[in-house]
Amino acid sequence: MKTHLNIFAGLLLLFCTCSDMERTIFIRDDNDLNLPAYTEWGYNSFGAKYERLYFLVHKNIVPCKITYQKERLHFSLTGTLRGDMYSDYDIFNSETMTLTVSFPSEPMHEYKDLLALHGRVINLADTSSCRVKIERTDKTGMIVVPVKGHLTFRRAQLLRIDEKENRVILSGNFDLQFLSNDKPESITDGRFDVGIHTDFYNLD
Secondary structure, three states: EEEEOOOOOOOOHOOOOOOHHHOOOOOEEOOOOOOOOOOOOOOOEEEEEOEEEEEEOOOOOOOEEEEEEOEEEEEEEEEEEEEEOOOOHHHHHHHEEEEEEEEEOOOOOOHHHHHHHHOOOOOOOOOOOOOEEEEEOOOOOOOOOOEEEEEEEEEEEEEEEOOOOEEEEEEEEEEEEEEEOOEEEEEEEEEEEEOOOOOOOEOO
């Protein structure tokens, strides 16, 4: 199901120019101020609990990149690991992390094809088709062994501005229990709200 998001002039105060739409807007969750609230406005934000740390978007890092190649879609979130509330801090003194989920997909030639993800739920524990990789600063990327988890694309919306197609907004949730070097770890309460246009890559 394809849905379309039409933003009226009043709401465009949040997005004055196309370049402004690339920036991250972090609205705190009422129940956990360390996490962003779940939104569906293309705020280019995400966050989750990672054990006793927080895996959070950072304003100086592109939050999401999506690659299609050989009948598989690779969905990547990149941010930093933190132990306290989100704020402006020195990215060079923090640990960067990328979470990538790879799963089978119908052909996707351009960013608008991502609308097909609307309502799709990826079972991260289905290791026969799904792959999960975590990359952290100064560490080799780990292909983790999922025990339980899901990546849910709750909404996929086509954003139009002045009747012109601008980007696809993907919003959803994720959680994961996994083994890393035989050590159990977990990512919980994950949520994302990202606008995708130039950060979609078809490598076929």
